[in-house]
Amino acid sequence: MATDIPKNVHVSAHPCLLAKLSQLRSNKTSPKEVKSLINDISLILGCEALAASVTSVPGAQDVTPIGFEYTSSGIEPSNMCLVPILRSGLGMVEAIQTLLPSPVPVHHLGLYREPTTLEPVEYYNNLPNHLTDPAAASAQEPPARIAFILDPVIATGGTCAAAIQTLREWGAHKVVVLSVAGAVAGVKRAAAEWPEGVEIFIAGIDPELTNEGMLRPGLGDVGDRLFLTIGK
Template sequence: MAPSLPPNVHISKHPCLRAKLSQLRSKSTNARDTKTLVHDIALLLASEALSDLTVEPAGTDVTPIGFEYTFEAIDCSKITLVPILRSGLGMVEAVQTILPDPVSVHHLGLFREKMTLQPVEYYNNLPQSGHAVAKLAIIVDPIIATGQTCQAAIQSLKEWGVEKIIVLSVLGAIPGVTRAAEEWSEGTELWVGGLDDGLTDSGMIKPGLGDIGDRLYLTIGK
């Protein structure tokens, strides 16, 4: 981990992830391969980030040859998955694959205003007050550039009442990752596939990998 980063930031050192990230960066990678690479990177990140989940005995079961064994399980009822629209949708299936049981999915729609680069919320389907609040929220968003969108998502989930947030991101810029990590440092962990130094004048990570939403959904030049 780079010494300048907050302690709640984790940068993956997995060799397969690093190789796949290099493939994802290439402008020659088509939309189908982009989707696959984002899924694979998210799968590797999630396996690292969720390694501290508690496994508990949940009764017994019987193997196909008749031996009884202790059935172990993770309580997924207090976990929720929060993709940031639209590119975060590309990471949802990977996290659902890692977890042993289904979890709720609550979407947050945020975009950056072009002139100020400030986040604007246009959609939020978190349950209203009075409904059960998840203990753990897993935010998935492939890019942390300025960090303001991630920061706004963390604020929304903290206000909702979650006890812990895990952010999974394919690539981040040092300033944005730092900003997001400091928003609620005692309750948030960031797990990032790779890290770049800075941003362009328009708020894009450099060298980066472009607008991942456009690359996933072939909306480049919109």
């Protein structure tokens, strides 16, 4: 692994996560197992990212089943959202929703890589008020303080960097990226898009890309593996 990974990139060393990542890499892993492994890896990454991004705060008084009072706990900031990158990011949503004590909005971004240039092209964006006149912003629901980008693979880094920039322009105070695997150059590119406002939590980093922009050794096309569209 490269030793010059930026400070805002956190590569997990959890042994169970590393074992599951190894299983996910295998071409023998069935589509059902792929879905389960993506979920499990996302749970572990989510625990690490949330522990570093939110704090526990006291909540209302409550009563246990045997009648003892106690002070409940919540998390701050409460104003956060999940932003899966279509399609493969959808496989990470349920795991992060499971971890959060209360539901949060899920906004979707659709980006694909242009085959020739490998640069990102946005085709879908459902961030609320993202096209509204900034002068009217005070009358709108404020953007999330923390936006969690869910993107299993960071290859060239173009798609992730574009998503970060979109969320920054939307008004997110901080962006946390959760990814299963990435290439060194791509992860660096994404981390450099907004160094003071971005944290990347990732399970594994591969040294290089193929000429087609795929990670080597990589995971294959995670979207195709999740949604059974291999060979489309």
